[in-house]
Amino acid sequence: MRIPRKLTWTAALTLMLVLLSAPGSTEAKLEGKTVKLGAIYPITGKGAEWGEHSKIATQIAVDEINKAGGIGGVPVEVVIHDTATEVGQAISLARKLVQEEKVLAVIGPCFSSEFEALAPMLDRLQTVIVSQCSAKPGLSKLSTWAFRNSLTSDKQLEPAVKVWRNRYKVKTSVILYDSADAVSAAEGAKVLPALFKKYGVDVKELLTYQTKDIDFSAQLTKIKGLAPDGIALGACYQQAANIVRQARKLGLKQPFLAGACTGSPEFANLVGADGEGSIIGSAGWPDDPRPKNREFLKKFMERSGGKKPNYGGMRAYDNVYITKIIMEKYGVTNKPGDLELDREKIRKGWAELKGYDGIAGLTSMDEVGDGSGAATVLEVKSGGFVKLDQ
Amino acid sequence: MLSPYFEDVLIQLGINMILGLSLYFPLAAGQLSLGQGGFMAVGAYTASWLTVAMGWPWPAAFGTAAVATALLGGVVGLPALRVKGIYLVLLTLAFGEIVRVFFLNFEPTGAAQGYRGMGFVTTLPLVAALTALTALLASRTARSRVGRALDAVRTDELAADVIGIDVTRMKLMVFAIGAGVAGLAGALWAHYALFIDPEEFGLHRSIMPFTFIVVGGVETYWGAIVGATLLTLLPEWLRFLQEWRLAFFGLAMILVMVIRPQGLVDHRVVHGLRRLVRRVGSGARSRGGGSSAPRQDPHTRRER
Amino acid sequence: MLVEQLVNGVMLGAVYALIAIGYTLIFGVLGLLHLAHGEVFMVGAFAGLVAVRATGSILIAIAFAMLVTGVLGIAIERVAFRPLRGAHHLAPLATTIGTGIVLQETTRGYFGAEQQGFPPTFATEVWQLGPVRISSVQVFMLLAAVVLMGALQLFLARTRAGRAIRATAEDPSVATLLGVNVTGVVLLCFFIGSALAGAAGVLVGIAYNSVHPFIGVQMGIKGLVVMMLGGLGNVPGAMLGGLLLGVLEVLGAGYLASSYRDAFAFGALMLVLLARPEGLLGLRAPRRD
Numbered sequence: 001m002r003i004p005r006k007l008t009w010t011a012a013l014t015l016m017l018v019l020l021s022a023p024g025s026t027e028a029k030l031e032g033k034t035v036k037l038g039a040i041y042p043i044t045g046k047g048a049e050w051g052e053h054s055k056i057a058t059q060i061a062v063d064e065i066n067k068a069g070g071i072g073g074v075p076v077e078v079v080i081h082d083t084a085t086e087v088g089q090a091i092s093l094a095r096k097l098v099q100e101e102k103v104l105a106v107i108g109p110c111f112s113s114e115f116e117a118l119a120p121m122l123d124r125l126q127t128v129i130v131s132q133c134s135a136k137p138g139l140s141k142l143s144t145w146a147f148r149n150s151l152t153s154d155k156q157l158e159p160a161v162k163v164w165r166n167r168y169k170v171k172t173s174v175i176l177y178d179s180a181d182a183v184s185a186a187e188g189a190k191v192l193p194a195l196f197k198k199y200g201v202d203v204k205e206l207l208t209y210q211t212k213d214i215d216f217s218a219q220l221t222k223i224k225g226l227a228p229d230g231i232a233l234g235a236c237y238q239q240a241a242n243i244v245r246q247a248r249k250l251g252l253k254q255p256f257l258a259g260a261c262t263g264s265p266e267f268a269n270l271v272g273a274d275g276e277g278s279i280i281g282s283a284g285w286p287d288d289p290r291p292k293n294r295e296f297l298k299k300f301m302e303r304s305g306g307k308k309p310n311y312g313g314m315r316a317y318d319n320v321y322i323t324k325i326i327m328e329k330y331g332v333t334n335k336p337g338d339l340e341l342d343r344e345k346i347r348k349g350w351a352e353l354k355g356y357d358g359i360a361g362l363t364s365m366d367e368v369g370d371g372s373g374a375a376t377v378l379e380v381k382s383g384g385f386v387k388l389d390q
Numbered sequence: 391m392l393s394p395y396f397e398d399v400l401i402q403l404g405i406n407m408i409l410g411l412s413l414y415f416p417l418a419a420g421q422l423s424l425g426q427g428g429f430m431a432v433g434a435y436t437a438s439w440l441t442v443a444m445g446w447p448w449p450a451a452f453g454t455a456a457v458a459t460a461l462l463g464g465v466v467g468l469p470a471l472r473v474k475g476i477y478l479v480l481l482t483l484a485f486g487e488i489v490r491v492f493f494l495n496f497e498p499t500g501a502a503q504g505y506r507g508m509g510f511v512t513t514l515p516l517v518a519a520l521t522a523l524t525a526l527l528a529s530r531t532a533r534s535r536v537g538r539a540l541d542a543v544r545t546d547e548l549a550a551d552v553i554g555i556d557v558t559r560m561k562l563m564v565f566a567i568g569a570g571v572a573g574l575a576g577a578l579w580a581h582y583a584l585f586i587d588p589e590e591f592g593l594h595r596s597i598m599p600f601t602f603i604v605v606g607g608v609e610t611y612w613g614a615i616v617g618a619t620l621l622t623l624l625p626e627w628l629r630f631l632q633e634w635r636l637a638f639f640g641l642a643m644i645l646v647m648v649i650r651p652q653g654l655v656d657h658r659v660v661h662g663l664r665r666l667v668r669r670v671g672s673g674a675r676s677r678g679g680g681s682s683a684p685r686q687d688p689h690t691r692r693e694r
Numbered sequence: 695m696l697v698e699q700l701v702n703g704v705m706l707g708a709v710y711a712l713i714a715i716g717y718t719l720i721f722g723v724l725g726l727l728h729l730a731h732g733e734v735f736m737v738g739a740f741a742g743l744v745a746v747r748a749t750g751s752i753l754i755a756i757a758f759a760m761l762v763t764g765v766l767g768i769a770i771e772r773v774a775f776r777p778l779r780g781a782h783h784l785a786p787l788a789t790t791i792g793t794g795i796v797l798q799e800t801t802r803g804y805f806g807a808e809q810q811g812f813p814p815t816f817a818t819e820v821w822q823l824g825p826v827r828i829s830s831v832q833v834f835m836l837l838a839a840v841v842l843m844g845a846l847q848l849f850l851a852r853t854r855a856g857r858a859i860r861a862t863a864e865d866p867s868v869a870t871l872l873g874v875n876v877t878g879v880v881l882l883c884f885f886i887g888s889a890l891a892g893a894a895g896v897l898v899g900i901a902y903n904s905v906h907p908f909i910g911v912q913m914g915i916k917g918l919v920v921m922m923l924g925g926l927g928n929v930p931g932a933m934l935g936g937l938l939l940g941v942l943e944v945l946g947a948g949y950l951a952s953s954y955r956d957a958f959a960f961g962a963l964m965l966v967l968l969a970r971p972e973g974l975l976g977l978r979a980p981r982r983d
Contacts, residue, residue: 052807087590088402095398117584185501209947212912213912218699221702221948224695246903250829270810476721480919481964484963485960488960491954491960633802636799637799640793643795647785647792
């Protein structure tokens with residue numbers, strides 16, 4: 001028997017259409033015209049680059065989700081506000097999003113200083129806030145509503161310290177850190193000394209600077225006199241890059257190690273050849289060759305003018321997707337009357353998050369609400385990052 | 391019913407008004423301080439430490455913080471008698487920066503890591519009440535004998551001295567009051583933000599009240615109130631401009647000053663409004679002069 | 695080590711001095727503070743960055759930056775100072791703060807908030823001079839600063855326009871009587887002062903690689919401190935004050951505690967203001983009238 005070819009095609013097409021239009025598995029359809037989420041990012045001020053990347057990544061995620069049918073069939077909308085990297089603005093904008101714009105959950109803020117100020121308020125706001133970059137240890141435990149889909153500095157730095165010590169045979173080190181930046185100060189004063197003690201690196205001296213400094217010659221000349229095997233930084237990428245370049249100009253040749261706030265490709269770009277071989281503990285690798293990462297990277301670079309995302313951007317993208325999955329899985333209804341119930345469902349979803357495979361790697365939430373995936377060890381190589389085996 | 395966000399903006403506005411008024415007091419005697427951020431830091435840290443570490447009730451903590459800051463203001467104010475004009479501006483600026491560096495290194499209050507644990511005390515009614523109280527204090531000071539004496543000190547110190555005004559005491563007193571008021575603003579801020587770190591009290595905090603009072607007008611305490619209102623709400627109104635809003639904010643500041651160099655509110659405006667509101671002459675007003683002519687401060691100004 | 699730290703301090707001090715000279719020139723003739731001067735310095739750094747990327751020449755970059763900031767200085771005088779003549783002396787402080795915000799934010803809007811580094815324009819060589827290691831960058835910076843400051847001194851001492859500036863700074867009304875075009879002198883001071891800040895911006899870009907829209911805030915304050923240390927309106931004082939502050943900061947950070955660095959600068963300022971308000975080289979008593 002010969003079935004006409006045309007008929008076969010028609011049958012196949014019909015079948016496809018039926019499959020496509022069938023209600024997606026067991027997911028409940030949400031109510032309303034849009035699903036509203038909020039975001040507070042530092043788009044201006046000292047954290048501008050971190051905020052800008054988070055904003056671009058969020059928009060990419062929103063566009064993708066809406067193109068694919070939204071959350072539970074309803075388009076998602078993320079209201080993004082700029083904190084100007086100011087604590088006061090972060091507080092009032094979070095309250096605006098939660099109480100006035102009635103968003104279901106808030107992504108951000110990025111900086112630990114902002115997160116630390118917001119977290120104690122969340123028990124009153126009763127809404128999930130999930131940061132994409134904050135790394136200062138001990139902040140998520142401030143509220144059951146406070147989550148951070150990032151790795152705290154101790155987690156980011158531990159594998160990096162091992163790699164750095166072994167590769168460069170570092171027995172003695174100097175730690176130079178920004179005493180005016182929350183996460184850098186935590187790294188310099190607590191995280192790094194503890195890790196160095198654990199891995200047998202002798203700390204010759206702790207030195208500090210402040211975010212606004214541009215001249216590090218005094219500290220570097222002092223380090224030259226101490227002649228350690230390596231220099232560890234608790235610094236954001238801008239100052240870290242300056243320190244590395246100035247160190248080379250003064251003739252220092254030691255290998256550098258740095259943490260959370262240098263996890264931006266901009267660091268590799270700024271240090272150039274002077275930073276070759278520096279080791280960074282981070283929470284995401286922009287050049288990850290997995291297909292979904294390549295796809296994201298391409299879209300990101302189209303919108304950022306060719307810049308590669310920092311880990312905050314990557315994790316902001318993951319955060320939108322995780323929130324989508326939670327909402328669908330935990331039966332968020334998006335009815336105005338269910339707002340409080342919905343928010344609680346999202347909180348539960350975040351608290352129980354296990355093994356989400358995002359572009360920043362596998363992510364689970366630990367008992368206090370911090371991300372607990374594997375850290376990434378990056379090496380600066382010809383103006384970019386290369387991932388190292390741990 | 392106020393929206394919670396608007397309530398937030400109003401709380402910040404109230405704190406900004408108090409901060410703006412804190413500068414009015416020294417300025418009433420012709421002294422400009424760019425160190426209010428430092429006093430605010432001292433007030434914020436003192437009050438927070440008292441409520442968190444010592445477990446004091448907030449009224450006692452706030453009061454103590456304000457008084458302690460005022461005393462510190464007195465100590466810092468002593469040199470204020472020696473220098474004036476731009477010298478005083480820079481001296482207070484230096485003081486503010488030194489306070490910031492001090493808290494940046496002061497371990498008992500968390501150093502650069504900041505300090506937290508405060509309870510939420512700063513509600514809108516409380517801020518409104520304390521703002522009104524501060525404004526009342528300013529108004530009482532301006533209209534009292536002290537106010538007239540301050541006027542005399544500002545316009546001509548030598549003459550004031552000759553007619554028997556204790557210039558030194560006057561200046562020291564208003565400087566200390568201003569510091570105490572800034573300390574109160576700090577205490578309120580700390581128990582609103584629930585987290586403070588030294589960088590919040592840097593130079594930009596000291597410049598804030600200064601711009602309030604210059605844009606609003608230096609002649610009357612209303613200037614501080616109007617300036618704080620405008621400059622606190624303006625960035626909110628400009629939010630639709632997104633990342634360009636600060637640029638337009640700066641532009642607006644220039645425009646206001648070019649159009650009204652004496653600030654938005656001067657004596658004429660205040661008197662006009664009073665007349666309008668009460669429809670009676672303001673005969674008993676102490677601070678004379680319905681002139682809109684800018685006041686001349688002889689000690690720092692040079693004539694062309 | 696001490697000698698190397700001194701060299702570090704002198705380098706930083708040279709930058710401070712170039713910024714402070716602009717402050718002091720403008721204060722000298724107007725008696726007013728120009729609080730957007732730090733932002734002029736920042737614009738100079740960006741102008742230099744653009745020029746050095748386009749041409750690859752550091753000398754062209756300095757010249758271009760000086761031209762851009764010089765013109766910017768004149769524009770600021772027109773917008774933020776001239777409309778306020780005769781107004782309350784605090785008013786220009788507010789307009790210049792506003793100008794500073796506008797400059798920061800437009801630069802941020804145009805170049806982005808990210809920090810940018812100067813491309814390596816000449817190879818960094820490190821020379822050993824006896825016990826001291828000095829790099830080619832350091833030598834270049836010192837030479838550039840010395841040449842600029844020397845030229846300014848010659849200009850003030852030897853030319854007609856320079857004498858007019860000094861006369862106006864001494865007493866504007868007498869200068870007017872003597873036939874000095876005070877408006878022209880003011881504009882000239884804005885041009886020169888801003889151009890020097892622009893040059894300082896390029897030097898900072900070369901030496902410290904740190905160019906971003908908010909770099910002017912801290913530098914502006916340091917420039918103010920230096921002007922006070924040296925004495926208001928006193929050009930040699932600004933040079934000396936700059937060197938002193940640079941050395942003080944570097945030695946303080948190197949031998950005492952680096953987290954107290956700013957406290958050294960402002961502590962020194964407080965001491966000088968209290969003990970010798972006319973500044974280290976100030977001859978005139980401060981106005982106490």
